[in-house]
Amino acid sequence: MLNVTLYTRPGCTLCDEAKTAIQESGVTARITEVNIDENPVLRERYTNDVPVIFVNGREAFRHRVDPEALRRLTMSNLATEKCVPCRGGVPAIKGGELRALAEELGGGWSVVDEHHLEKELTFPDFASALAFTNRVGALAEEEGHHPDIHLAWGKVRITIWTHKVDGLTRSDFILAAKIDRL
Numbered sequence: 001m002l003n004v005t006l007y008t009r010p011g012c013t014l015c016d017e018a019k020t021a022i023q024e025s026g027v028t029a030r031i032t033e034v035n036i037d038e039n040p041v042l043r044e045r046y047t048n049d050v051p052v053i054f055v056n057g058r059e060a061f062r063h064r065v066d067p068e069a070l071r072r073l074t075m076s077n078l079a080t081e082k083c084v085p086c087r088g089g090v091p092a093i094k095g096g097e098l099r100a101l102a103e104e105l106g107g108g109w110s111v112v113d114e115h116h117l118e119k120e121l122t123f124p125d126f127a128s129a130l131a132f133t134n135r136v137g138a139l140a141e142e143e144g145h146h147p148d149i150h151l152a153w154g155k156v157r158i159t160i161w162t163h164k165v166d167g168l169t170r171s172d173f174i175l176a177a178k179i180d181r182l
Contacts, residue, residue: 025067078177092167116161
């Protein structure tokens with residue numbers, strides 16, 4: 001979940017448009033709105049720049065919110081890591097560590113029975129679903145980590161777990177985050 005702070009002022013059309021863009025982006029966000037006119041320091045700093053939008057404590061936008069750029073901000077840092085081949089002999093991730101990784105991953109992935117990750121995506125037709133499946137396959141080869149992929153007309157279901165530990169490892173979350181970037 002993103003923490004979004006909007007520095008706005010009453011009657012500002014751009015401010016209203018920014019709020020709408022955030023809500024319609026599909027991003028899960030905790031939104032705090034701050035009226036700059038109630039704080040002399042903020043009023044001086046942002047007078048002609050509202051709305052100013054901070055995401056997780058950093059300035060992300062001024063005047064307008066780019067929904068696609070906002071969605072990219074939700075992507076986990078996991079996607080910047082590399083999958084590490086599992087040799088077995090390590091325990092599967094469970095409990096609090098598993099919950100923390102699942103929260104960091106986000107993106108609509110479900111943790112099923114503390115055993116595997118699952119996500120179903122929808123597409124307008126079979127060709128689009130197949131093209132996405134092929135991109136996932138290429139990514140899996142590149143990462144050396146291979147999910148189960150179920151392809152059907154207009155949908156793809158992906159299931160990920162590490163077979164050698166019969167459960168989840170960090171690499172499963174890394175692969176899921178990379179799939180979200182496709």
